[in-house]
Amino acid sequence: MMDVNLMVTVLILIAVGGVLIALGVFFIPVGGAPAAMSTATGVATGCEMIVVGAGVTGLFMAATLYNQFLPLVIVTAGVSSAIMMGVTMLVLNLIVVYGVGAPPSFARKEYDPVTKEHVKPYVTPGTVGHGIPTATYLGGLFGAFLAGLGGALTFSVMYRFTCGVGLAEMLGVLAQTSPNVAAIALSAITAVGAYLINANITAYSIRGVIESWIDPKFEAVPRTLAACFSASLLFGILIVLASMTV
Amino acid sequence: MGESSAPKKVTVEPRYLAVAGVASGIIGVYLGFLSPLIPAVLAILPIVWAADTVRRIAGYGIGTGVPSIGNLSIGMGVLAAIVGLRFEPAIGLAFAACFGYLYGIIIGKFKVLEIPVFTRCMTELPAGAALALMCLMSAVVGGYSRGFFEVNLIPNLFVTGFVAAIFWATSLAIAHPYNACLGPDERQGRTLKLAVGVAGIDITLAGLAALGVSQLSPAIMSFPTALSMVIIGLMVWVGGYYVFVKTAMRESAVVAWTGYPGSTR
Structure with a gap:
């Protein structure tokens, strides 16, 4: 009945999707509650919400382009996710600059690594930065792109597996003319479950606040990604069982 | 929060809660063919069990909320x-417990998070959540039966x-009680009273979904049953919150009313 090669491919692709999501979050400046009070650099929400937000944006795009060529779907979803995060960070900067009245800055480094601007003097004493300066902004765009790739990959692979197609259709163009709504609903819920599982590994690893790629916590990337890969592989078994052909 | 804040004197032993949660969840799912109200009501105990597990694990202060x-x-x-x-x-329950245990092992092996009770709690949490979800999801469509x-x-x-609403409401019911009650004076009994109240919200939402299902497919869910699910949910919700607020007022140092209308005393 079920092709073992197909199942193993699905498992590995789901695990790769989980790793991409986790890696993406390390690039996004996550500020958590301190950022909501403008006392830390980053987007003013937790890792969980960022991961699920970026993943679900990718999921929406992938569901819209359900029958297109798989790499095209994934890259489009990544771009849509990057646009989502770009708008979020831009609005946060607008609020911080024009509402709070603090210039985007961080205390981690003396100079912005991208623009070479002198940012440290603009940090208010007692805080570790405000808003999203250029270096972390670019990191956030790239991170959201990666997370969108992962979200779309996870969802598309699950959807195509649930529809019961072969390997060629799974990685290429899907020969469907109308979407299988039942399969989309089932794989959307299981995909959100997978995002939450990966999101928590990343969140425990980051513990609250990270300032994109200039943060020392970036060293935790290899073991976090290994943990994400293992956990996604593990729960991939449940996902495969849950989403066998509807 | 340091490690000293985690283990405290408890009102109900976690062991008993686990037994009660597993028993009521399994009974609820399997007796769904009698009436969908049975799984809906019996979903309370798995939620309370999971909320207590959240209380034990989040007491260590894991830094992510x-x-x-x-x-x-x-x-x-x-x-x-x-x-x-x-x-x-x-099988679903067994999978939840086994996979949760392995997840805890993975987190520990890669040194992502090192707290002593993590593996045990990760075994209990998915089991409670899976039981609560199985009960509510089967209750909405008229009870579990083979091949349904x-x-x-x-x-x-x-x-x-409708599944998205039940999904997030159950997540809220598990996370909210400890999230709302945490602090130096947190007490298990009070937190679990709130958990019962929030479980009522979850059942009410399931009842609203059942109202929709009763119009879509009258064969599997009758309108009076769905309506009584909503009413039961509302009763549990209001009752749980009433008892919780009473307890909180009794245990607080002083309660001063500062809202509108102003106090006349």
Whole structure:
């Protein structure tokens, strides 16, 4: 009945999707509650919400382009996710600059690594930065792109597996003319479950606040990604069982 | 919060809660063919059990917020619950516990997070979440029966999107009690009273979804049953919150009313 090669491919692709999501979050400046009070650099929400937000944006795009060529779907979803995060960070900067009245800055480094601007003097004493300066902004765009790739990959692979197609259709163009709504609903819920599982590994690893790629916590990337890969592989078994052909 | 804040004197032993949660969840799912109200009501105990587990694990202060634990439990629980409703609910429960245990091992092995009770709590959390979800999801479409997954569950719960509401409401019911009550004076009994109240919200939402299902497919869910599910949910909700607020007022140092209308005394 079920092709073992197909199942193993699905498992590995789901695990790769989980790793991409986790890696993406390390690039996004996550500020958590301190950022909501403008006392830390980053987007003013937790890792969980960022991961699920970026993943679900990718999921929406992938569901819209359900029958297109798989790499095209994934890259489009990544771009849509990057646009989502770009708008979020831009609005946060607008609020911080024009509402709070603090210039985007961080205390981690003396100079912005991208623009070479002198940012440290603009940090208010007692805080570790405000808003999203250029270096972390670019990191956030790239991170959201990666997370969108992962979200779309996870969802598309699950959807195509649930529809019961072969390997060629799974990685290429899907020969469907109308979407299988039942399969989309089932794989959307299981995909959100997978995002939450990966999101928590990343969140425990980051513990609250990270300032994109200039943060020392970036060293935790290899073991976090290994943990994400293992956990996604593990729960991939449940996902495969849950989403066998509807 | 340091490690000293985690283990404290408890009102109910976690062991008993686990036994009660597993028993009521399994009984609830399997007796769903009698009346969908049975799984809906019996979903309270698994939720209370999971909320108590969140209380034990989040007491260590993991630095990511309490809701993340609730979301994690529901993420693992929903996968196991779908597998359980598809094949056999007992298998779903076993999968939830086993996979949660292995997840805890993975987190410990890669040194992502090192707290002593993590593996045990990760075994209990997905099990409680999966049981609660299995109960509520089967209650909405008229109770569990063999082979109802493709015929009843997918078209009535997944295609209509009601599953998303139940998914997030259960996550809220698991994470909210400790998130709202945490602090130096947190007490297990009070937190669990709130958990019962929030479980009422979850049942009310399931009842609203059942109202929708009763119009879509009258064969599996009758309108009076769905309406009584809403009423039971509202009763549990109001009752749980009433008892919780009474307890909180009794245990607080002083309660001063500062709202509108102003105090006349």
